[in-house]
Amino acid sequence: MKKDNVEKMNEPSKNKSLDPTPVKVSVPPSRVKIVQALKLLIRDKDFNSITTAEISRVAGVNEALIYRHFNDKRGLLHAVLSEYLNEFVSNLMFDLKGIKGAINKIRKFVWASIHYYNDDRVFSKIQLLEVRNFPGYFESETYQIVKRYAGLLLEIIEEGITSGSIRDDIAPSSIRQFILGSIEHYCLPAIIFGHAIDGDVMADNLCEILFEGIKKKN
Amino acid sequence: MKKDNVEKMNEPSKNKSLDPTPVKVSVPPSRVKIVQALKLLIRDKDFNSITTAEISRVAGVNEALIYRHFNDKRGLLHAVLSEYLNEFVSNLMFDLKGIKGAINKIRKFVWASIHYYNDDRVFSKIQLLEVRNFPGYFESETYQIVKRYAGLLLEIIEEGITSGSIRDDIAPSSIRQFILGSIEHYCLPAIIFGHAIDGDVMADNLCEILFEGIKKKN
DNA sequence: CTTTTATATAAGTAATACATACTTACATGA
DNA sequence: TCATGTAAGTATGTATTACTTATATAAAAG
Known part of the structure; x- marks a missing residue:
């Protein structure tokens, strides 16, 4: 009854005054x-x-x-993914603030996404391989964060169409799916087989194709 | 002990003479x-x-x-997927035969892939959602068929680069990942949420972006 | 007619995700 | 100082799971 009181003291109640959030739930x-x-x-x-x-x-x-x-095993997985997603989306929203022009914003969006997938393989594994097969995921809180992420891109595309920098003959949601898909598939082999990749080169390549197409220019 | 012998007779040994393959394993x-x-x-x-x-x-x-x-539950899943993949890849190889030019071949490749994903949702669910999370999959026979499918596209891209119709400043494998990713992500929402989609329109859109990029032309 | 081989089954087993009942620690308020 | 409420932690239990083993049957082969 007294052998375990050592471990209990390793987390003192120090989160009182220095926290950014006033009431921090311990x-x-x-x-x-x-x-x-x-x-x-x-x-x-x-x-x-x-x-x-x-x-x-x-x-x-x-x-x-x-x-x-x-609550259950899957809830744990979703909680872990939520942590990652919240940090990622918050940072991304901040990073996009100073950038002018839809094309430049998309370049940043692609760059940040690839780097985030690349830098934390635990996050990418969960996000790309482990949650989508479970139907309940799409009713989860966690998925709502992904929708914010995808919504961010959609807004940029719509802005680009309005301002005339992006073609208006293809539905914005189609363009979005196109971009999200290529980002993910670009990272997928590295994630699955554990390769190291150069995120800068990948983002450049992807944007090149995206903005100019794969046809040879004359 | 005799109530179930009725069900055993519903599959007689008729696969002997009319089969295209001479020795059909029953x-x-x-x-x-x-x-x-x-x-x-x-x-x-x-x-x-x-x-x-x-x-x-x-x-x-x-x-x-x-x-x-x-052998095990996962083996069953892989066997089912193999059936689909074999049929799909065989048909695709045949369909590509008569087509000249890398761009035209890619258009056909995209069109066939989207239609196959769209027409059989059981296949797409397994292929896109249920096998990739299992590490052993990538050592399986089934995955070898996927590599044939991806190899097919790579050859077309290399042919296009050689003949000058596809840009040579991006690695063929990158272009391939780009195309495969956009195909899959185009179909994914429909597969997950059970939507009906128009494969023709989707293939057209995808090829448009692929061949021309998303920038507005002047 | 006997032996062999493939197909089928019943009856298991260890391990799994999850549940229940219970105890301890600690904060609040009279 | 004591009573009360609540959250954190635990020991033990359970239905279900993927997978196994021993055995039966029926057709083919010898």
């Missing part, structure tokens, strides 16, 4: 341990092959806590 | 029943939520036969 240590355990495990295994017993063992917490904090 | 009726059961179930559920008990129940065969014929 996140339980077990919760962050579980999240980190999944992030670690998903590096080399697919989500389905990872067991809840394994997650709790690596996290060093009781298995039932997964269900306390995340 | 496929056991239970095998095709299992395949059909999975095809039926995967229409509304993700592969993971489908149980082997469910498959065998719908197929009307014993559960152990899944393992006799396909």
